[in-house]
Amino acid sequence: MKISLVGNPNSGKTSLFNQLTGLNQKIGNFPGVTVDKKSGKLKRSDSEIEILDLPGIYSLYPKTQDEKVVYDLLRDKTHKDYPDRIVVVVDASNLERNLLLFTQVLDLGVPVTMALNMTDVADKKGLVIDIEKLSEVLGGIDILPIVARTGKGINELIDHLIENKPAKTAEPFLGGEFDKGQFLIDDPEVRKERVENRYKKIRQVLSFVVKQKTLPKSLINRHRAVDKILTHPFFGYVIFLGVLFVIFQAIYAWSEWPMDLIDTLFVSASAWVKDTLPEGMLTNLIAEGIIPGLGGVVIFIPQITLLFGFIFILEETGYMSRVVFILDRFMRPFGLNGRSVVPLISGVACAIPAIMATRTIDNWKERLITIMVTPLMSCSARLPVYTLLIALVVPDTMVAGFINLKGLVLLGLYLIGVVAALLAALAFKLFVKSRQKSFLVMELPLYKMPRWNNLIVTLWEKVRLFVFDAGKIIFSISIILWVLATFGPGDRIEEAVAKIPEPTKEEQVEEYEKEVSSVSLSNSYIGILGHAIEPAIKPLGYNWQIGIALITSFAAREVFVGSMATIYSVGEDFDDEATLLDRMRSEKIRGTQEPVYTFATGLSLMIFYAFAMQCMSTLAIVLRETKNWKYPFIQLVYMTALAYVAALITYQLLK
CATH class of the missing domain: 3.40.50.300 (P-loop containing nucleotide triphosphate hydrolases)
Incomplete structure (x- = not known):
């Protein structure tokens, strides 16, 4: 039935x-x-x-x-x-x-x-x-x-x-x-x-x-009194920014210990596989490819859960409708209207349903502009990248005694996405022509408490989709990356390793093994590809390993973390229980003792990922919604160019 x-x-x-x-x-x-x-x-x-x-x-x-x-x-x-x-x-x-x-x-x-x-x-x-x-x-x-x-x-x-x-x-x-x-x-x-x-x-x-x-007048007066504050032409914006500030501070503060726990568990799992299973290709694939790659997805479940939880609460309480209402007047000069707010805010979760949500916008010009700029909003797939890089290069300090600097940087990255979306919308407004006029008619629901049983169902659905959808991609790419990072053309790896002087003292063995791993990776298929694109990305402060992660990220942005986990796990000794962050922090520029991941490099990468269109699924949805190949092509070109130029300026100013 x-x-x-x-x-x-x-x-x-x-x-x-x-x-x-x-x-x-x-x-x-x-x-x-x-x-x-x-x-x-x-x-x-x-x-x-x-x-x-x-x-x-x-x-x-x-x-x-x-x-x-x-x-x-x-x-x-x-x-x-x-x-x-x-x-x-x-x-x-x-x-x-x-x-x-x-x-x-x-x-x-x-x-x-x-x-x-x-x-x-x-x-x-x-x-x-x-x-x-x-x-x-x-x-x-x-x-x-x-x-x-x-x-x-x-x-x-x-x-x-x-x-x-x-x-x-x-x-x-x-x-x-x-x-x-x-x-x-x-x-x-x-x-x-x-x-x-x-x-x-x-x-x-x-x-x-x-x-x-x-x-009773008290009920009506209470709702009107709250609306006078939340929809105030000045304080409404201040409160909204305050809400966003609290959300991103909480995401960092509350997710830190479960993320550390998950990271440790996956490192221990890799070590257990290495110690328990017989030596060989299959063991290396599981320990160096599959487990680190999947760990790069699972570790971000706490933050994804918190992000979707806060979005659910804003919608359930009725506050999101007030945000749409107050932002309508602000959005119109940029070629958007209040209805564009829902797709843009939904874009913080995922650009795919956000672009589908533009169907509620009757005006074609405003709908098209909203579609073209929504992917600039920092989605949940960018969150793992931001989190990894912030933990890597941003000091763990407090501002004014109570504000977490890492949470502040995270909020800044999301606000940069908002500003970029608005400026891009303003540019598109000049080129997209339409005589159709638009207006906003909407209902402000009564304020209400969220139903927490609905929250559990919603979070389960969102996390399940994130883990399994991203997990399938990352599982596949992790295997491919491990193969490309383990093998090379002909005897190239063996010949390169043979040129390394054998250790003559016991204390030189550890350094020798690290050098063998580095040279083997550099001469593998993935190393050759990375070195080929390195000249184009070197001005941004990136090395060839980062370049590989940038390429694989075009399948999905969150693949960056899984790719880095695989690249830095090949040939790794897991017995020291070093996490991915530890291995990346210890990475030095070849021939020097300078770290690869400086503040300039890390921030440049964050800016690149804030702007880059690295999501094939989003491009496919844009094609389906616009019925025209030129729009996803324009989107890919302008966002990639914006990402490259912005990352270049960031690195050159900070290096």
Whole structure:
């Protein structure tokens, strides 16, 4: 049995999906499009009941790709995801707006149940809803009141779905609109008239079933007082920057000890493999390639978890909507609008869903500009690179006695991404032409406490995707890198090692072994490639090992850490339990005692990664969203050039 969840954005549909399925979820895409497809199995059910969470939409008039996907699915009975019944999630505190979509779904003639969500919020607003009368007016359909955030009414809804009684199919709410299974969407005047007629009838219904109680002034005054501060034209920005400051300080302070623990565990695992398994290629591959490469992913789970956790809290409390509102006026001179804020802030997590989120921007010029600049926002894939380099070159000191300098540098890197995105948007504004005018209409939800059970589900989903998606890439690249770093053309490695003088004293053995490892790596396939590109990156302060990591990072930015872990693990003796940071700190410029990773080199690398377009998946999504090869090509060229020039200036000024 297949059940589809349909509802407006912010109606609590995802919270309900999490309550119905728990952690038993999988995410993919609908065929041929980049629209998310989330499905899961219904809890407490002996039979197979699949729940499909459809994209949040406001109407079945397919103006956006999300709406078209939902419309196509619900109109085509031969579609493989066509539901046996539909559960429409309706926000009880915004019945008029939500009933537009509900009545459209009702008119499709598909068995439908209404999950009347956010009844607690409606109660706070003083709304009294006569559910029996509403059901009667809508043709006797089943209406189950729930609060998805707290779980209230969920068991009753699950029982209702498990019983599998035939859902009632009501008479059309607005007859004639769905004749022959099509909307007349080409004529905007016809579309506008139909929406107005539907709203007119909805208002008539609501006048019978909804009563407004007198609200205590204290509740209204509290929300207004908070909004006066958070949306203030000056203090609103100050508070937002303060929130970001606290987030990045916390990310560093709270993640340090679990990251150290994970790093130590992976070093110990490599040492155990070396000591336990018989000597040979397979043992070396596992100890020097696979384990360090995977460690480069797992070590950043604490920081990724904290980052996504804070983003979840900002969204759940209602604060993110205030950020969109206050930044609208600020964004417009740059060719963007308030709706661009959601993709840009989402870009801090990942550019791929962020670019997909631009579909909510109706104005093509503003949407295209948002797509072109969103990858400049520092995503979670950059976080491992920043963290490694900050730990490597930034002193562990406090500023003004209480501000962690490392956290301050991390915040600075994220702000640099914001500034770069805005300046790039300003440049694109001059070249992208459009006569279409834009405006921002949005709803500010009531403030509310986050539901922590939803937080757990969200973090599990995000971390699982990060680990497994990045892990597959890094696992593959780690093996390839190890092979390229272990072997060389012909007898080149053996001949180079033969030229090293044999140790004559016992104390020279350790230095001899280090020299053999260094010369072997330098004459391997990867060493030859690294030396070939070294002249181009030397002005940036990079050596050939860094160059290799830059190349492999084009698959995904976080591969940088795994690549460095593999490069600095080949031929390494793990018995001294030196971590990757220890090995990188001890790296010296050949022929000198000067460290490779100075403050100038480290900051230059951070700036390079802040600007560079090193994500093939993002380029693929840009192509899918714009339907034109020139846009991802322009993106790749301008971001790579910006990264190179900015890194060059940074190194030359600081060296």
